[in-house]
Each structure stands twice: as C-alpha cells, then as structure tokens.
Amino acid sequence: MIAAMQGNLFVLLLLLSAAVGAVSLARRLKLPAMLAYLAVGMLLGPHGLRALEESHTVEAIAEFGVVFLMFSIGLEFSLQRLRAMRSLVFGFGFAQLALTAGATMLATWFGYGQGWRAGLAVGLAVGMSSTAIVAKMLSERFELHSRSGRQTMGVLLFQDLAVVPCLILFPALAQSAGELPRSLGIALIEAVIVLSILIWAGQKWMRTLFDAIARQRSEELFVLATLWIVIVLAWITGLAGLSLALGAFVGGMLISETIYRHQVEADIRPFRDMLLGLFFVTVGMMLDLGFVFANLDRLLLAVVLLIAGKGLVVFLIALAIKSPLDVALRTAAQLAQAGEFGLVLIGMAHDLKLIGSDVFQVTLSAMLISMFVAPFLIERAARLSGELAKGDWAHKAKAIHDIAVAGFGLEQHVILCGYGRTGRQIGEFLAAEKIPFLALDVDPQQVKRAAPIGGRVAFGSADRPEVLLAAGLSRARAVVIAYPDTHSAERVVRKVRETRPDVPIIVRVPDESHVAKLKAAGATEVIPEVFEGGLMIAAETLIQLGVPMEHAIEQIRAARSARYASLRQYYGTTRHKKGSPS
Numbered sequence: 001m002i003a004a005m006q007g008n009l010f011v012l013l014l015l016l017s018a019a020v021g022a023v024s025l026a027r028r029l030k031l032p033a034m035l036a037y038l039a040v041g042m043l044l045g046p047h048g049l050r051a052l053e054e055s056h057t058v059e060a061i062a063e064f065g066v067v068f069l070m071f072s073i074g075l076e077f078s079l080q081r082l083r084a085m086r087s088l089v090f091g092f093g094f095a096q097l098a099l100t101a102g103a104t105m106l107a108t109w110f111g112y113g114q115g116w117r118a119g120l121a122v123g124l125a126v127g128m129s130s131t132a133i134v135a136k137m138l139s140e141r142f143e144l145h146s147r148s149g150r151q152t153m154g155v156l157l158f159q160d161l162a163v164v165p166c167l168i169l170f171p172a173l174a175q176s177a178g179e180l181p182r183s184l185g186i187a188l189i190e191a192v193i194v195l196s197i198l199i200w201a202g203q204k205w206m207r208t209l210f211d212a213i214a215r216q217r218s219e220e221l222f223v224l225a226t227l228w229i230v231i232v233l234a235w236i237t238g239l240a241g242l243s244l245a246l247g248a249f250v251g252g253m254l255i256s257e258t259i260y261r262h263q264v265e266a267d268i269r270p271f272r273d274m275l276l277g278l279f280f281v282t283v284g285m286m287l288d289l290g291f292v293f294a295n296l297d298r299l300l301l302a303v304v305l306l307i308a309g310k311g312l313v314v315f316l317i318a319l320a321i322k323s324p325l326d327v328a329l330r331t332a333a334q335l336a337q338a339g340e341f342g343l344v345l346i347g348m349a350h351d352l353k354l355i356g357s358d359v360f361q362v363t364l365s366a367m368l369i370s371m372f373v374a375p376f377l378i379e380r381a382a383r384l385s386g387e388l389a390k391g392d393w394a395h396k397a398k399a400i401h402d403i404a405v406a407g408f409g410l411e412q413h414v415i416l417c418g419y420g421r422t423g424r425q426i427g428e429f430l431a432a433e434k435i436p437f438l439a440l441d442v443d444p445q446q447v448k449r450a451a452p453i454g455g456r457v458a459f460g461s462a463d464r465p466e467v468l469l470a471a472g473l474s475r476a477r478a479v480v481i482a483y484p485d486t487h488s489a490e491r492v493v494r495k496v497r498e499t500r501p502d503v504p505i506i507v508r509v510p511d512e513s514h515v516a517k518l519k520a521a522g523a524t525e526v527i528p529e530v531f532e533g534g535l536m537i538a539a540e541t542l543i544q545l546g547v548p549m550e551h552a553i554e555q556i557r558a559a560r561s562a563r564y565a566s567l568r569q570y571y572g573t574t575r576h577k578k579g580s581p582s
Helices: 002-028 033-044 056-076 079-084 086-112 116-127 131-140 147-173 180-215 219-239 244-256 261-286 289-294 296-320 325-335 340-351 357-391 393-407 421-432 465-470 486-499 512-521 529-544 549-563 565-579
Strands: 414-417 437-441 455-459 478-481 505-509 525-528
Touching (some): 002 033, 033 357, 056 147, 056 261, 086 147, 116 147, 116 340, 131 325, 147 340, 219 244, 261 357, 289 296, 296 325, 296 357, 393 437, 421 455, 478 486, 512 525
Parallel strands (some): 414 437, 437 455, 478 505
C-alpha cells in the first residue's frame, strides 16, 4: 500500500512539475495555458513517455473541468447582451456554424464514406472555435470592441450556446437509424421538461438562497454553496439522462441574474481552471503520436482543410454582410481554429462510437494543431489586414470625405483619438475653454453621440495617415490619444511625428509598462491611469487618516512633479511659493 502511494505521489509530482514548466513557458511565449496542458498530456500520456495512464478516475475528475467551464459560460449568459448582439449572434454565428458543419459533413460523408451522422458530429466539433485563445488575444490587443472583435465575439457566443443542443443531439445520433427520430424526440422532451423545471424553480429560490448565505458573511460558506449548486444541478441533469455540463450551464445562467454573479465567478475560477487544465491533459493523452507520424499526409490535409475551409466560410460571410476586406480577413483568422468545446464534442463522438479511431485521431490531431497555430495566424492576419486597409481607398473614400468635411474650417484645433468615456470627458473640458476639437472613433455608437459646442465627431481609425491628414493634422494644435490600445497608440504617435514633429501628443495608457515605448516613439506626455488613480486614492487615504489636506495635496504635487516633465516647473514653483516665508 505504501509502495502504491509512493508511486501515485511520484506521478502527481511529475504531472505538476510538467504543468508548472509548460504553463510558465506558454506565458513567456504569450500562448494560452490550454496549449501547455495539451502538450503535457501528449508528452506524458500512454502514447508518449507513458508516465500517465488513462483511468476512469482521472477521466471522471477531468469531466468536471467541462462542467465548471459550462457553469462559467452560464454566468456570462445575458439576455440583454444577446439582444444587443442578436444580429451577429443569431445571424453571423448561425451561418458560420451551419455552413462549416454542413460542408464538413458532406466532405466526410462523400469523400471518406463515413456516413452522415459521423460527418455531422465531426462538422459540429470542428465548427467550434476557441473562446479561451481568441478572447485572450483580442483583450491583450485591445481589439474586443473593434468591428472584427465584435463579429468574432458574436460568433463565439453563438457557439457557446450551440453546445447545449449538441450535448443533447450527440447521444441521439448514436442510436440506430430506426431509433434516431424516437431517441431525438425523447431527448428533446426530457431536456425541455428538466430545464423548464430547473429554471422555474431556480428563479424562485436561487436569489433567496444566496441572500441567506451572504448574511452569514462567510467566504468559505459562499464558496461551498456555489460548489454545491454546480454539483447538484449537474447530478439532476445526469439522472435525467442528459449531460452533466447542461445542468451546470443552467446553474450559471440562474446565478447570472442575481447580484452575486461577479463574486461567484471569482470564487469558482480557481476550481474551473485547475479541473479544466486536467481535462486538457486527458485530451492530450488521447493523441497517438505514432499514428500521427504514420499518417502525416492525411493529417496535413486535414489541418489545411480545417483552417482554410473554416476561414474561407467566415471570410465570405463577413464580406456578405458588407464588412471591409481587412475586417473580414481579421475575423476569418480569429475563427479559423478549433476550440475547447470542439475537443469535448469530438471526444464524446468517439466515446459514443459515432466515429472510428482513425477518424478520431486525424480530427483530434488537426484540431490541436490548428489551436497551436492560431496565435501566430491571428497576429499575421492583423499585420496583413493593416496593409490591405492602407491601400483600400475604394472602401475608405467616403469615410475620408466625411472626416475632411467634419474638419473643414477648423484651425488650431485638437485631434481627439477615441471618443469613449475618457474622450468625451476631455472633449467637455476643451469645449468649456472654447477650444475646438475633432474626435475620431471606430465605434458607430460613439460617433452617434452628440458633441458639445465647438466639437465634432467623425468615424475613422486614427492610426491611418490619410485619416489624420483629413482631420487637419497640419493645422492642429495638439493630438490626444484617449483609448487604451497601446499598439495602435504607438502607430498614431509615429504617424503624427512623420508629418508634425512639433505638435504636442498626449497619450492615455492603462499602466506604467508602456510609458517608455511611447515616449521613445515621440509622445510628449504619457498619462498612466493606474498612476493617477493611485495618487487620488493615496490623497484621500492621507486625509481620512488625519493628515492635513494641504500636506496631502503637496505630496501629490511632488509625485506629479517627479513624473511629468511638462508640469515639473509648475509644481516646483508652487511648492517653492508654499514653502517660502510670508
């Protein structure tokens, strides 16, 4: 017994050591941790070094990673968000998944003789894209609210919702041909009844339960109650013959309607990430590297078909809804890979005997490779789309004309790049001082907002030189970059400096990490939000602790004097006056 425990402890130590090393390397390379877990499974699994063996216990624990992932998706589910993005979600999203799944089903059915049910299962699996990879990259690049980012997130939201019917459909597809309509009908009726009862009952007692728990003021009890809800609802749907993940999704959806949503999400994240990491390790363990190398030609063809075919479908849909060429290219690259739910579905299809081992290995390998390639493909497409956009005068002519009209007659004005919350506040200050400004933004909702007297707002991307020239850069008094996308901000600074080496450029950044780079690019002053927020909190803290207000303000002035070169003389003069004898 002691020897067995020692063996299990060694395997656990090996797994954790490999995970720590792989995740650290992935972070250094700016890759998602999910890819690191997959690599660990491939390396240590039964088809690699054989340090880890497949077992029902490991698989059962790993399944809870999917359960908690679906719970997190439920927490993010919002009817208000769906209404706001309904055309993208149910239009673009449905078209992408339906066309991808349909084309894959036909290719698998007629090209490989697998049957329509196997083809549909493979098609739905490869139709899913990776929310974990794409959302992380878009967030880091500050592109979540760009046009391509909104299209991509709309499609990903539809895919997340589509997983729910897929979890019901796959077991029905596994039945015999004669039993399929009956099995599918029974599954749908069971799902409707069980989900209706859970939602009806859950709406009544979920808020009451959390209110009672919150009154206890115990973090431990709050976490335990959340875990209990996840497990109970998963157990109920499991008893009904449905997926465990389906019950977890309902639980997350019910909690999302309460005020405790964000607290629950923060509490559950460590459990979700660890269990989901174990799930991806088990997925990596399923990959037979020997089979992959023996069938390299088939695998490469599958990878090309997956990435190129899926990307082409998204690209054509984007063009069909009148997206510019560069936006269509970005959206296609962002959705061209497989996703974590695709891995869940292809594993389920294999377990249900919908597909054979050969098809499973080729499809799984192609999906994993596409996920490894995704970050590099997205980065490359972003650069290429930028080059396309620069020369795409046919699409940009009207926008340039509108900007030139908006800037006509403006002299000694400020070009305000970004008209979000920060940009509008700056615009109000400029208007109060009767300083004219022209704001540029790529969000149509922001462009529609009324500007104060003396201000004008136009649609356009400030990192394009033709846009800056149309906005009257040669006549401008200053340029202010008020959005937090530091990559775009650096491009704007460099483009402005090519034309106007003398004009002041003030840049907003989230924190201190980008200050030096923007200063080197030519920014006159860089304002970190974290720094300014910290100063205000520090000042208020000193005042609340009894420090005289004048002294607290003097401390803030000293910090700003050291930080901002353009204000150093003012703050130094102010301190000198305050310190001089009366």
